[in-house]
Amino acid sequence: DSGVTQTPKHLITATGQRVTLRCSPRSGDLSVYWYQQSLDQGLQFLIQYYNGEERAKGNILERFSAQQFPDLHSELNLSSLELGDSALYFCASSGTPTIGTGGQWDYGYTFGSGTRLTVV
């Protein structure tokens, strides 16, 4: 268990529908990232939140939106779904870098196990 929890693990929905993917970051991590992995686009960064505020935006469609709540969990909302939105959606979280026992920086960037979205 990586400490980052994503629900649901699988989701099947029809075109035109709206879904919400949920991510609970590792305890203490303030930053949450969303990535999309599709066959044609590979792994792409969508959006980042830090302590409730949007921090960075990548190749996120206007039909997609996200937010981070006061308890630091995050939700990714996908609307007007199209067949091409079928993908694996990863959430990752990170905290303040710390020095580990070997003297190496632990950047603490941890991925969840993903949500597999299938649009039919």
Added chain:
Amino acid sequence: AQTVTQSQPEMSVQEAETVTLSCTYDTSENNYYLFWYKQPPSRQMILVIRQEAYKQQNATENRFSVNFQKAAKSFSLKISDSQLGDTAMYFCAFMKNLGYSTLTFGKGTMLLVSP
């Protein structure tokens, strides 16, 4: 913007042999971080190894080592004594700042280890 290129979509190796996966990147940054992630059939993203650009010494983690050539912007992964469990998709990734930064991934290399 940073780009990461993995030119080998698929590679095959036999158990116990050594294989090298290639990665090149493009950036105007001087300090940054490079990673290799493994994605087995379970789809979990697993960190294999990382390299800080300011370190000249190549990183090693047991059977995994990298050849980091900063001037050439090259970052290859060498897997020694390949095992069946190494069969997975391998992604090379770039990060600008440690901690609160996003990852830019290559397209991946599918590695198949056969008996």
